[in-house]
Amino acid sequence: MSAPLTADQLLAALRAEGATVVETGGWRTHNRNSRGPWGPVNGVMIHHTVTRGTDATVRIVHDGYEGLPGPLCHVMIAKDGTIFTIGWGRTNHAGLGDPGVLAAVVAERALPPDVQASVDGNRAFYGAECENLGTGDDPWPELQLLAIEQFAAALCRAHGWTAASVIGHREWQPGKVDPLGFPMDAMRDRIATRLGHGAPRQVPPPSRPxxxxxxxxxxxxxxxxxxxxxxxxxxxxxxxxxxxxxxxxxxxxxxxxxxxxxxxxxxxxxxxxxxxxxxxxxxxxxxxxxxxxxxxxxxxxxxxxx
Known part of the structure; x- marks a missing residue:
């Protein structure tokens, strides 16, 4: 549980990981802070966008759409591995999720099944939207997977977290499937290796509901x-x-x-x-x-x- 990084701290952390970063105009003050708190933060959440085309995707996650105003994430990770800064502060990316999952992220232990949607994830998580159709057969290029790894590792390193603090939207909110197309356990292994921690610490999850x-x-x-x-x-x-x-x-x-x-x-x-x-x-x-x-x-x- 930590105070969120500043925008400058985020940029420094990303560049220290070797990430390619493009700043969008006004991102430092583009947020939904008027709708509720952001922080303390507990982890990093990965999503897919259900869109095609980098320019269009940046526009959508920046502006939002009818019924869900932007920003829809903190960064958007394109197919070519570029990380676009979208907003900084509270963003509309996580929605309500499972309190047991949040407790597991805080404790950095294995995740229980997500069966409830009652806790505010927009307060607790950094969010990355990743350019992908979300059909299960739209490929995830290695450069994009590397950028996801870099983004998550940058935040974990800055906060002193392990890779167990990184989750997918599908592990947070019942009924969600994103990110679809790669296993989150494999991504956590990549992040753990980058952090030099080895595989994430596995503690048996709570018993089934x-x-x-x-x-x-x-x-x-x-x-x-x-x-x-x-x-x-x-x-x-x-x-x-x-x-x-x-x-x-x-x-x-x-x-x-x-x-x-x-x-x-x-x-x-x-x-x-x-x-x-x-x-x-x-x-x-x-x-x-x-x-x-x-x-x-x-x-x-x-x-x-x-």
Whole structure:
């Protein structure tokens, strides 16, 4: 946990790593500080942009788009390895994420599964957007991977962090897939080697999240139709995150209350498991059952109890 670097300290750190840096106009004061604090900072987060073309990508991450104002990152890392400075201060890159993941980053230990979205990541992380379509088959040139390594290592070296302080967006927020196309563990190994630390220290992660079937059934039978109902049981978040990953639940509805949309999503999962009939009391009615919930947990990293 540290105070953020100054803009001049960032430039010095990047150049000390041998990075190629291009400064965009006004980046030192381009931020979202009026919307909340930036810092203390705890780590570095890597993203992909879902864009093509360096000039267009720089413009998008600088300006933002409808519904999400810029800056969308601190730096943008182009295909050719150039690091463009975009903003300095709070930026719209991380969103809400898992408190267990943040605790692991602070402790520099292995990451637990990201099953909640309740902690402000824009305060806690430096963010790099990397030019890539995010399709899984858009290549990551070695020069670009090297620049990601240099950016993350520069910040880790400046703060005295290890490579365990570097994460991908997909490891922070349920339902995210970026950066898609290279493994984050391999990137952390590269960063650790550059820092001279060897492989990141691996401490066993916390046990898998546990979902109480009885409490989940109660939540499912209580909440439908009650928009805005508070979290009734933390296991709802783990189940909703899994349904988002399955493409059955839109991410905005992964909010911890088992409403009618979650019922429909669970019904879809039950049908995938071979059950049928959506009328109340039938096997695919969206009320969790042990067999289908256990299959969902086995695939998405939670255990079903009671």
């Amino acid at each position: 546990q979902v109480s079937l009885s409490q989940l059934v109660t939540a499912a039978r209580t909440n439908p139709g009650m928009a805005g109902t508070p979290v009734t049981y933390p296991g709802v978040l783990a189940v909703e995150a899994a349904l988002v990953d399955e493409g059955l639940l839109a991410k905005p509805y992964s909010d911890g209350h088992y409403g009618t949309t979650t019922v429909t999503a669970m019904s879809g999962w039950q049908e995938r498991c071979g059950y049928s009939g959506r009328a109340p009391g039938q096997a695919a009615d969206g009320i969790p059952g042990r067999a289908s919930l256990t299959r969902l947990g086995a695939k998405h990293g939670f255990d079903v109890i009671d």
